[in-house]
Amino acid sequence: MDSALSSSLRLQAKACLALGSPFHAGLLDLAAEDCEAGGPTAALLAPWAGEDLRGLMAAAVPLRLLGGLHDLVLSGDAPPLADVYPKPGKEFDAASAWPQARLAMTQHAARLAAFMDHEPQTNEVRRSVCLLGGFLTVAQETGLPLRCFEIAASAGLNTSWDRYRYDLSGAAWGPESPVLLPTEWTGPSPPLDAPVVVSHRAACDRRPVDLNDPALRRRLLAYVWPDQFDRLTRIRAAIEVTLAQGVRVEAADAVEWTARLAAPSPGAATVIYHSVFWQYMPRENQAALRQTIENIGLSATNEAPLAWLRMEPPPENMALMEIRLTMWPGGAERLLGTVHPHGASVSWTG
Numbered sequence: 001m002d003s004a005l006s007s008s009l010r011l012q013a014k015a016c017l018a019l020g021s022p023f024h025a026g027l028l029d030l031a032a033e034d035c036e037a038g039g040p041t042a043a044l045l046a047p048w049a050g051e052d053l054r055g056l057m058a059a060a061v062p063l064r065l066l067g068g069l070h071d072l073v074l075s076g077d078a079p080p081l082a083d084v085y086p087k088p089g090k091e092f093d094a095a096s097a098w099p100q101a102r103l104a105m106t107q108h109a110a111r112l113a114a115f116m117d118h119e120p121q122t123n124e125v126r127r128s129v130c131l132l133g134g135f136l137t138v139a140q141e142t143g144l145p146l147r148c149f150e151i152a153a154s155a156g157l158n159t160s161w162d163r164y165r166y167d168l169s170g171a172a173w174g175p176e177s178p179v180l181l182p183t184e185w186t187g188p189s190p191p192l193d194a195p196v197v198v199s200h201r202a203a204c205d206r207r208p209v210d211l212n213d214p215a216l217r218r219r220l221l222a223y224v225w226p227d228q229f230d231r232l233t234r235i236r237a238a239i240e241v242t243l244a245q246g247v248r249v250e251a252a253d254a255v256e257w258t259a260r261l262a263a264p265s266p267g268a269a270t271v272i273y274h275s276v277f278w279q280y281m282p283r284e285n286q287a288a289l290r291q292t293i294e295n296i297g298l299s300a301t302n303e304a305p306l307a308w309l310r311m312e313p314p315p316e317n318m319a320l321m322e323i324r325l326t327m328w329p330g331g332a333e334r335l336l337g338t339v340h341p342h343g344a345s346v347s348w349t350g
Contacts, residue, residue: 006032008053009029009032009062010028011062016225021228026094026095031065034102040105040106041065044113048061058279064115068222069081069105069112073085075218078108081097084096120223121223123155123157124235125181126342126343128161129181130343131323133348134325135196135309136173136192137190137191137194137325138307139269142305146198146269147268147270149203149270151203151272151273152204152275153204153208154209155209155217155220155249156203157239157242160241163179164179166182169185177241184346186345187337187346201247204252204253211243254281258272259296263296266301271306271307273310274311277310305328309325313341320338321341323337336350337350
């Protein structure tokens with residue numbers, strides 16, 4: 001048995017517990033034991049055998065397993081599993097759910113394997129809270145409308161960031177909206193009075209989620225942790241807003257798409273942005289995208305500035321997210337703040 005596989009499950013269990021999902025934490029601890037015993041968990045994770053722990057976590061293998069099980073629940077195709085999964089107003093615990101989860105890994109092995117073959121689509125809408133301060137900073141410092149280009153947009157929920165209502169520990173921003181995004185905000189407020197006009201928005205993803213497809217919409221929901229009912233409520237509301245706005249996410253390679261579309265434009269600030277995406281790219285692709293953005297920045301002027309806004313974990317701590325902003329002309333980079341991976345809290349420095 002590959003010890004890195006069980007270690008990845010236990011490491012993700014600790015992260016789930018720290019991030020407020022005791023149900024998923026418990027499932028993963030039990031799955032780790034099953035993996036070590038050569039049970040159905042080991043069979044499902046076999047395609048990643050030989051990968052080191054860092055690679056397993058970067059590929060989010062434990063989250064793929066959790067997403068696959070939740071997808072079975074949401075589909076209605078595994079009623080016994082659904083009966084023991086979290087529901088509002090109902091008591092639940094991982095130990096009670098585990099026998100059905102383990103059975104589902106056997107009865108639905110092919111379906112789970114197919115689900116896990118694709119990288120996670122974690123379109124956490126509250127990450128817009130983390131990005132908001134960056135957009136406001138660009139708007140204030142340039143005084144220009146924003147042309148927004150989102151890389152790895154998944155279903156495009158964060159492409160509609162300006163259509164949501166924000167509560168930054170009592171400081172509000174945004175229109176009236178069915179999507180309310182609260183967060184614990186510490187540090188100075190971002191420039192909430194900066195005039196914001198989004199003159200253009202576009203998005204790409206290698207495998208975009210078509211929200212008009214029920215199966216793909218369900219896949220998106222499957223990666224929301226089932227015992228976090230507020231997150232499920234928010235993402236469902238954001239899906240409706242995004243559908244109403246007609247947001248289209250283009251299926252494209254990030255490097256090619258960025259080079260083709262995101263050149264600076266006079267009279268607007270071009271913003272290239274992404275969240276929790278970098279770790280899924282091979283290093284050579286990371287280098288190519290960075291070089292592409294820097295090359296675009298060389299043509300930026302004060303009348304046509306470029307901003308690169310991102311929410312990503314630093315290499316040494318995958319549980320902590322940083323908000324970084326690089327602006328051209330000049331290419332000066334700064335750390336704007338650190339944030340909870342799901343946007344529950346923001347520590348802002350500006």
